[in-house]
Amino acid sequence: MTNETTRTYDVIVIGAGPVGENVAERARAAGLSTVIIERELIGGECSFWACDPSKALLRPVVARADASRVPGLDPAVAGPLDVDAVLAHRDKMSSYWKDEDQVDWLNSAGVDLIRGHGRLTGPKKVAVQTAEGDTINLTARHAVAVSTGTRAALPPIPGYDTVRPWTSREATTATKAPGRLAIVGGGVVAVEMATAWQALGSQVTMLVLENGLLERMEPFAGDLVTEGLREAGVDIRFNTTATFMTREDGEVRITLSDGSELAADEILLATGRAPQTRDVGLQSVGLTPGDWLTVDDTFQVTGVDGGWLYAVGDVNRRALMTHQGKYQARIAGAVIGARANNEPVDTAPWGAHVATADHSAVPQVVFTTPEVASVGLTSREIEHSGRRIKVVDYDLAQIAGAHQYGEDYRGHARMLIDTDQGTVAGITFAGPGVGELVHSATIAVSGEVPLNRLWHAVPAFPTLGEIWLRLLETHRG
Ligand SMILES: Cc1cc2nc3c(=O)[nH]c(=O)nc-3n(C[C@H](O)[C@H](O)[C@H](O)COP(=O)(O)OP(=O)(O)OC[C@H]3O[C@@H](n4cnc5c(N)ncnc54)[C@H](O)[C@@H]3O)c2cc1C
Numbered sequence: 001m002t003n004e005t006t007r008t009y010d011v012i013v014i015g016a017g018p019v020g021e022n023v024a025e026r027a028r029a030a031g032l033s034t035v036i037i038e039r040e041l042i043g044g045e046c047s048f049w050a051c052d053p054s055k056a057l058l059r060p061v062v063a064r065a066d067a068s069r070v071p072g073l074d075p076a077v078a079g080p081l082d083v084d085a086v087l088a089h090r091d092k093m094s095s096y097w098k099d100e101d102q103v104d105w106l107n108s109a110g111v112d113l114i115r116g117h118g119r120l121t122g123p124k125k126v127a128v129q130t131a132e133g134d135t136i137n138l139t140a141r142h143a144v145a146v147s148t149g150t151r152a153a154l155p156p157i158p159g160y161d162t163v164r165p166w167t168s169r170e171a172t173t174a175t176k177a178p179g180r181l182a183i184v185g186g187g188v189v190a191v192e193m194a195t196a197w198q199a200l201g202s203q204v205t206m207l208v209l210e211n212g213l214l215e216r217m218e219p220f221a222g223d224l225v226t227e228g229l230r231e232a233g234v235d236i237r238f239n240t241t242a243t244f245m246t247r248e249d250g251e252v253r254i255t256l257s258d259g260s261e262l263a264a265d266e267i268l269l270a271t272g273r274a275p276q277t278r279d280v281g282l283q284s285v286g287l288t289p290g291d292w293l294t295v296d297d298t299f300q301v302t303g304v305d306g307g308w309l310y311a312v313g314d315v316n317r318r319a320l321m322t323h324q325g326k327y328q329a330r331i332a333g334a335v336i337g338a339r340a341n342n343e344p345v346d347t348a349p350w351g352a353h354v355a356t357a358d359h360s361a362v363p364q365v366v367f368t369t370p371e372v373a374s375v376g377l378t379s380r381e382i383e384h385s386g387r388r389i390k391v392v393d394y395d396l397a398q399i400a401g402a403h404q405y406g407e408d409y410r411g412h413a414r415m416l417i418d419t420d421q422g423t424v425a426g427i428t429f430a431g432p433g434v435g436e437l438v439h440s441a442t443i444a445v446s447g448e449v450p451l452n453r454l455w456h457a458v459p460a461f462p463t464l465g466e467i468w469l470r471l472l473e474t475h476r477g
């Protein structure tokens, strides 16, 4: 027999990925009774099928590439990676796909957890279907936050549904390297997984629709990553896609857009993300199932009366990254708390209750060899930015810190200066070790630090941070 129960909370959060967890924790910290609903593992995509396992696969690859540039150390890293050890480390970093630690954290934060599938059933109403077939009907006094994230968006290439393709989930959790791995896509997932699996023993072939990799970033970043992947042995085919695929005799046979054929043991479709909103009851509140949820800067969903529905994290499509989603969660939790407690809401730009950084200061690191790190505007976006921008370039290989970092250092940096404001509007670094530079850039961009003051921020010698001084000198002529 199945049961039906009813409960009321101040705040209901659907989806316990990194973002939902933080919305719930912040709402609870504001004194609101809070429940979170999760149908899979607490920690979501990031902990178990995305950031954590992928970075665990990539760390040995990046560390080995760095070490191989250091005289005296290079012979020690000349051999292949210990694949079993790397995969075991990946399993550990994914907590062996168990979520007890996150459950403990939710408990310590005072957030209630219900395991099951959550659906909106009307304004401030959510029904949870549990695995046992029970239904728990919830009512929110103040807010419902949807943080249901995304899934892999699969392209409608004929045959794709018959070949059991890899998505990012299989690419991050596979237990052995396929002999031949074809990857469709040239975005972040594609380049990171090509880097990892080529180093772990696969022969990777990338099929890229565009004429370069990482098309949303500065072109030099894609060029340097292309160079790195090709040197590692990856076969990259630009302006190419798959037009048909079939699995025969255990292998995937792929017809390419130029008419040629490619055989692979596995095919990874790294072709973007789709919102997990098909089955969360959006129709019950006048929204369309399957759509991204559009929000204002306080994360209230537009088109829903009463201001009770929030969408936070990947599902609102503002910035599909964990750190940015968690920033959104801190803001959303605080504003839900302020509204519920009748406290002042600060919606001025950079105020406590608006996610201003989503528009102008989103950092990202791509963990390839070489790494790419960026924040803010890129030169591709200048035209639509409505700002007067000066582009300053510098060859990273010319700085002393790069010489110390490793021999044959190759890298590049680009700074975009808002000439009216006299501040940095965006910056991109590509080169070994640049991932750790990104937060300095994020502070400069989000803090709108005047260039005259940046001139007094002295980089330690000899570090990669010297790139700041060289970029500023180049700007000053
Ligand atoms: C391969 C890969 C690597 C990545 N690497 C990085 C990285 O290095 N750094 C970075 O910043 N970002 C990275 N990302 C992006 C990052 O994973 C996402 O931005 C992040 O997971 C978004 O968090 P979220 O909480 O919004 O959604 P998710 O992590 O997707 O969590 C959503 C949760 O909601 C649950 N859910 C969905 N529907 C329901 C429902 N109806 N009822 C109950 N529960 C539901 C899901 O089960 C899931 O647990 C990577 C992504 C991929 C694919």
Ligand SMILES: NC(=O)c1ccc[n+]([C@@H]2O[C@H](COP(=O)([O-])OP(=O)(O)OC[C@H]3O[C@@H](n4cnc5c(N)ncnc54)[C@H](O)[C@@H]3O)[C@@H](O)[C@H]2O)c1
Pocket: 155, 156, 184, 185, 186, 187, 188, 189, 190, 192, 208, 209, 210, 241, 242, 270, 271, 272, 273, 319, 320, 321, 364, 365, 366, 367
């Ligand atoms: N290190 C990180 O921060 C990190 C790592 C991985 C993923 N992520 C996040 O995950 C998100 C998703 O990454 P992604 O690489 O899946 O998406 P993406 O949007 O970055 O790239 C998608 C790629 O698929 C191609 N594509 C789309 N449809 C196609 C089709 N029908 N046929 C052939 N090619 C097609 C596109 O041309 C593009 O090259 C990113 O927005 C990123 O923010 C972040």
